[in-house]
Amino acid sequence: MKYRLYQIALIFVFFLAETVLVPLIRVSGNGPELLLLLPVFFGFFGGPVDGIFAGLLAGILADVYGGTLLGTSAFLFVCFGFLSGKLLENVEQEEFFFPMMLTFVSAFLYECAMWFILFVLHNRIDAEFFFTRKILPISLYTLVAGIALYFPVRAFDRKMREAYGTGEKRNAKNLS
């Protein structure tokens, strides 16, 4: 139970970073989607249910403070958390490449979904602009942020697991 509190605290920290620090590091209007990193990471470290939990919380925070209808980002983040858990279930905990690739793919799919909901459905497609100036840069920036933050988050997660035990265990062979 205490372990869950630390997960919640980490999500809030990332959320504060997203609203206060990310505007400072934006490159031509594009910043990393920090909140998206946590469902993917927790899905990998703790399994599908951890990913769903992190996705729900991060998604609701993203919706409440962003411009979208409450529940859209939550829906998408929960999907990414679950997929991260399921697809990476049998991957070694020391693995680096697969989680990072999944981070990139999740960011890419998330931005495509936002583009679809906000623009394509209003018949403003402009694919070239959105892919080259928005979707790809944001996905790459999120990947870079993911690489930078992966080791600290993993170290923090391991420390919390040792101290307070896990909520939902992953496959026995992958215990960190």
Next chain:
Amino acid sequence: MKQRLKAFFTPVRIFALTLFACIILALISFFSSTVSTVLRTGLDTIIVPMQKGINSLGGVIYDHSVNMATRAELEAQVEDLTSQIEDLQAENQLLQQDAYELSRLRSLYALDEQYASWPKTAARVIGSGSDNWDMEFTIDKGSDDGMRVDMNVISGNGLVGIITEVYPNRSVVRSIIEDNSYVSGMLSSSGEICSVQGDITLMESGKIRVTDFSADTDVKAGDEIVTSNISDKYLQGILIGTVSEISVDDSQITKSGTITPAADFENLQEVLVITTTKADLTGDNS
């Protein structure tokens, strides 16, 4: 019993249930705004103090690093500023004469509404909308400080946006460079009406779109665009920006182009909120 309950909720089922809950949440908040308002107000009590704290910490660090500028740089700056002041003083003399004439003409026309005399409150920007797709930002004054929806927000000399949501201790401002922002504007010199809209494709070049000038309007690069008198949300006469380019549309009936906004959206930290809304003035509360 507990074992069977736990075994029933496999990850896939939890996933499906959570997705279902998200859809229900989206539908509820689509049809009634109370859920999201309650949620936001609740989270605010935790989040806003933290955001303010981080901002003031950032301010302290920034001030500290500014103090490290070398003495030579500062001396060069002082010299530069002194000569600028002299130029400005000369210009000011001429402008003062114009100002006297203008106030006489104004009183002749009984125009009391100058935007320099509207009541304003200063506010600080404490966070931006948490995504890459819009330029909504949050200021640290809310309904407890007298903020109301539709109050215009300016910074320096230019229009920045309009308040769209108000919570007890913060407000959300939709900026004019946002894609779904629409402002009714007019040419400052002649009063010809146009539409000013944000556009995501122009956002990073720092420009916004101006459309719907009639094709025979005399408008060129460098002309100033202000908010028009027929806008139902924006007070009249607030400077929006200067025209950067303008050309006749394919239809041959209208002209359109781009404007460089007067406000600096890259470095928005303090803004002024005009506490009179257009509805207050027109007596229209719809």
